[in-house]
Amino acid sequence: MRIRRDAFDGEILGESRAVTIDSQHDGMVHFDFDDPVTLSPGERHVIEVVRAGGPGQPLLGAGDYDAYPNGRRFWSGTVVSPTDIWFRTGLGNITPVRPTTWGELKTRYR
Numbered sequence: 001m002r003i004r005r006d007a008f009d010g011e012i013l014g015e016s017r018a019v020t021i022d023s024q025h026d027g028m029v030h031f032d033f034d035d036p037v038t039l040s041p042g043e044r045h046v047i048e049v050v051r052a053g054g055p056g057q058p059l060l061g062a063g064d065y066d067a068y069p070n071g072r073r074f075w076s077g078t079v080v081s082p083t084d085i086w087f088r089t090g091l092g093n094i095t096p097v098r099p100t101t102w103g104e105l106k107t108r109y110r
Helices: 102-108
Strands: 002-005 012-015 045-048 073-075 078-080
Antiparallel strands (some): 002 045
8 A cells, every 4th residue: 555645646655565365355454554654634645555466355445425525536547436435544553651650550551
């Protein structure tokens, strides 16, 4: 997966590690990025799923609804409208805490 600034051919802000998806997969697909990807609020960003081969399909949660009114879903360069894809972003791991004061308590109860 690539995250681009503004357009399909825009600057690549981040690229995930490759993920293998088998043909029987039915659920979320997790993409890991080695470095955090910085997004700018109010600016357009493009999520590009790059298929390198294999039987599985990384696209999930597409539906006939417009959850992101300013967003567009494309398939092979063609707008598929008015549909959107479901995705979520964020850190996939627990942020470490310092083992002092409140940090020790937080560590104990995670």
